[in-house]
Amino acid sequence: MKKILLIDDEERMLDLLSMYLSMAGYACYKSTSGIKGLEMLKREKIDLVLLDAMMPEMDGWETCIKIREFSDVPVIIVTARHETEDIVKGLSIGADDYITKPFDEKELLARIEAILRRVNKHAYVECNGLLWDEERYVLVYNGQTLVVTPKEFSLIGTLMKNPNKVLTRELLISTLWSEDTETEGRTIDSHIRNVREKLRGVAFPVEKHLKTVWGIGYKWEQ
Amino acid sequence: MKKILLIDDEERMLDLLSMYLSMAGYACYKSTSGIKGLEMLKREKIDLVLLDAMMPEMDGWETCIKIREFSDVPVIIVTARHETEDIVKGLSIGADDYITKPFDEKELLARIEAILRRVNKHAYVECNGLLWDEERYVLVYNGQTLVVTPKEFSLIGTLMKNPNKVLTRELLISTLWSEDTETEGRTIDSHIRNVREKLRGVAFPVEKHLKTVWGIGYKWEQ
DNA sequence: CACAGGAGTTGACAAATCTTAAAAAAAAAT
């Protein structure tokens, strides 16, 4: 279930959006100001931000700029006016899409889905200098490309894409192997071992990030 | 005779366009959804795609993005509204031109011809002294022209046009062969081998650029 | 605090899988 953060100073609009998006199967987080929104974004793992352009104190553009300082989360800006100036401005600060009020609910949904799909495509995660890039199929730390096997690559990807969350061996196996596999839990351990070794090999502080959760499984800590 | 793929959810519009373009001497393929259109595009050798922006499920933008994942076919997007936003968005995802509904048939024809002409012009990629030139149909390194077979030529072209991106054997086959081929992945390996040999033959540092991605496929690194 | 038992780590190794190279077969071009 994808999580959408709504930022708008009008409560009525928040409720409206939230209701509609919840019905469409999204989990909604509401925030009445840019500042609160930023905090929420840091705390929760948000998949997309719907950001009102016109807000008192910190407006949408400014909020978007701040978001881009620490996150690549997709941002859709909601504007009342439809003007070229706004669009150009939005693109230049890293917004992903635009929608104008009043908007058609179907159009909004379509845009959200389009962006979520697109973002899903070029999947990459970064953590403390370590970059996992699915499209290029590389794992890079400080400019050095690590040579990892396909299984190792998908294993570390799964972990990094779910930071601060324990993944059981069971879950990892059902994610990384096809359904009818006979593979048993200990196999994960072997791959974890290899991943750790290779990360240590390039002086990545693997102990700080790839943790063993006793009796449960493994976890990537950011 | 140039082949044009029409993608629009409204049957009436498909028929209208098809009739008009056929009279103008184009072969038309009709598709009522983005997904079907993509399949058709993989199967047939299409010269141009006319793509409706507003469609249910997968809209024009999204379809265009998916097309660009495997094809450089010219795409004209048809929008109902004439808005900067759409144009900017379209350009950023690789569409070649725009036209707004309702459109003048002559204008549509003119744009199609203009693009076909332009596209015919020049497709080439250059990397570290190696030039792949589709128009002249040559592969040149430091003044020496490499003699390559058509399959080798399109294979290296596909790789060079998607730098730093792993291409799976599956994807390469669906791009380089017609859909109903029985060709299996190993065949790619043979051609890769030949390409490597020929590049080594002219002292091109092929190891630096044409990489094997174990368990996945091949990649051109710039 | 020591100890037992469960759980994780590590190294070794065999089996499975993938790549490469070479060459034969088939298809296409001349």
Add this chain to the structure above:
DNA sequence: ATTTTTTTTTAAGATTTGTCAACTCCTGTG
């Protein structure tokens, strides 16, 4: 018909993957 190009097949050589067993580390208990 002959040559060239493309595709398929094959086998050897690498690499990856899964399992085992010994070893170490945690945790709870007496």
